[in-house]
Amino acid sequence: MPDPMTKTSVGTYESHPTSEPMALTEAEQLELKSELAKLEAEIVTLRQALAAKERRCGELKRKLGLTTMDGLRQNLSKSWHDVQVSNTYVKQKTSVALSSMSSAICRKFGDMKKSATFRSFEEQMFNKYSLNQRN
Template structure:
């Protein structure tokens, strides 16, 4: 399919199939080009307005004594707080706590099994069991 390259008003080129261009009448093409030009001009204006507002914001922050480092610290603190209250973080902390608790319980039970008291109790149970098996 043959392609044509058209230049937009900001100097970028876009590729269109020539059949798409042929489907538009000359007035339709002019109207679309006019709309495109207006839209691109509006985008440029909005960029200028945004840049001016960002400069003004920077001036106000300087007057208030807020430096980039203070702002960064505040953003990091807020982000960390957001992470801490997130469901995922809470679930991970809960999972880690349960895992730690399980490990501690296993260690304690291992220590209990090795104790003299448990061994003597275990010996009593085994003796009772073997005596009952002998009677049956």
């Protein structure tokens, strides 16, 4: 089966439902080829402009004394802040807090059931219940 993705001359991929070209008139083919050539030329120009802007950005950062580590530190700090305020993180923190609280409550009830006071109370309740059942 032919690969439905083909690589264009500028490195982008386009989806093709079939490997055979659509039935186009010669005029339509020429028009599409012309449009494709213009788009590819525009992409090359945009890449060159982006590369020039990235170089200029690097020069400005060097002149300002900004290092790669400063940028990385700033990006990590911002990313961590974004994570902390995200709904998923807040929900996870809430879930962990509730889980911890329920574990603590269960542990306290377990400790309470083992206490002498609770056992005494339990025995008294059992005795009263047993007396009521007999009457």
